[in-house]
Amino acid sequence: MNPVSTPTPTSATVGPTSAGHSTASTGEGNSKTCDEALAQAFTFLGKRWNGVILGTLTNGASGFAELRRNVTGISDSVLSERLSELQTAGLIVRAVEPGPPISVSYQLSDAGTALVPAMHALSVWAAKHFPGPGDRTP
Amino acid sequence: MNPVSTPTPTSATVGPTSAGHSTASTGEGNSKTCDEALAQAFTFLGKRWNGVILGTLTNGASGFAELRRNVTGISDSVLSERLSELQTAGLIVRAVEPGPPISVSYQLSDAGTALVPAMHALSVWAAKHFPGPGDRTP
DNA sequence: ACTGGTTGCTTCGTTTTTAGAAGCGACCGG
DNA sequence: CCGGTCGCTTCTAAAAACGAAGCAACCAGT
Known part of the structure; x- marks a missing residue:
């Protein structure tokens, strides 16, 4: 492994x-x-980053640069790599709009979308056990 | 970050x-x-490894060596580090039994246990979207 | 007594992953 | 033309993970 x-x-x-x-x-x-x-x-x-990327895409389709901005802290190269992996795994879908200007958007696939309830459960758990970014009282 | x-x-x-x-x-x-x-x-x-460790501990308390065996593929040093982090974060509890032979066991804390339903949701999702270990048809 | 095994780690060097900056072609607006 | 954005790619540096060896404590077998 x-x-x-x-x-x-x-x-x-x-x-x-x-x-x-x-x-x-x-x-x-x-x-x-x-x-x-x-x-x-x-x-x-x-x-690293996959959960956050998928979580970010629950808000709807995004382009590379938009994801780059919204997934704060991620580097171009890692984002590119992660998107490729997630696409290969079938969790996200990459759509190309060809006509000038060319644009690419990424969104959750059906499988990715099916993950959202579980992600929501994680979110609820974290909100309860990590009350604040600086508050460590689980 | x-x-x-x-x-x-x-x-x-x-x-x-x-x-x-x-x-x-x-x-x-x-x-x-x-x-x-x-x-x-x-x-x-x-x-890396935290989810699997927590998932493994849903089966009940385990010692270090037992975890080492059951979390296949993890190295001693990473397991040690992860357990320390998870304990610090309050997701697991480390209990020491002092009398010869000394033994240590790790188990989910309340916060860790609260995570189990969400983990279960992830498990259900994965079982559906990753039908088999070698079967990649999400 | 010694040996070999298990436990619960720690240490150290190596390999892999992630980070971060720079780069590219395409496109757009001033 | 320049500067900006987009969607990446490339390369180097830093961090994380790996993997083996090591240690003290304990136990069982010879």
Whole structure:
């Protein structure tokens, strides 16, 4: 399980939550490993920026530069890489408008959109347990 | 926003989902940034291994070595670091049993436990959109 | 007594990932 | 023409993760 490599959707050894590690759950008796599906979810969500990018796209389609501005702190190169990965994984869709000026927009795919309720649950949890950016009283 | 540093719960500049970037949401008109609470959640969940560790601990308390085995693919040093961070953040609790042999166990805190439903939602989503470890048809 | 194993980490060097700046062609407005 | 934006790409530097070795404490077997 090496998430360092681009989470190639083809490999079972992807992400911090690679299926590889999940498959090591032995299956019998001692079943204290992470749920495989959850591990799979964290193939993407456990990778820096993906969660925030997807969260940002819940507001609607955005272009590269717009995302760059709205996902504060992300670099061009990482954003480009993440968008490519998320697209390959089928979580977002990239649409090109060809006529001058050419423009590109990214939006959540059906799969990405299906993730929104879970993301909302995370948001609700965080709002409760991280009351303020500087308030650490979980 | 530098998640590279240990997500010190005191700082507003933590994680890929630092409050710093969320606060840059400008607040008026163009509100397409990620929800601040969600960004905060990804301070931890967007960091390699945290989601899987927390997911693993939903099965109940575990020792270090047990976690090491059950979170397949994680290294000792990263596990140690992550446990420390998650404890500092109040998501897990470390309990020491002193009498020979000394043993240490980690379990979800109240805040960590409160995260379980959201994690479950993620798991359900992933099971639907990633049907199999090697099956990439979201 | 010694050996080998487990536990719960720590340390250190290596590899991978992320960050950050600069760059490019296309397009637009002044 | 210039300067700006867009949508990236490229390259170097910094940070994170990896992987192996190490340590003290403890236990069981010979």
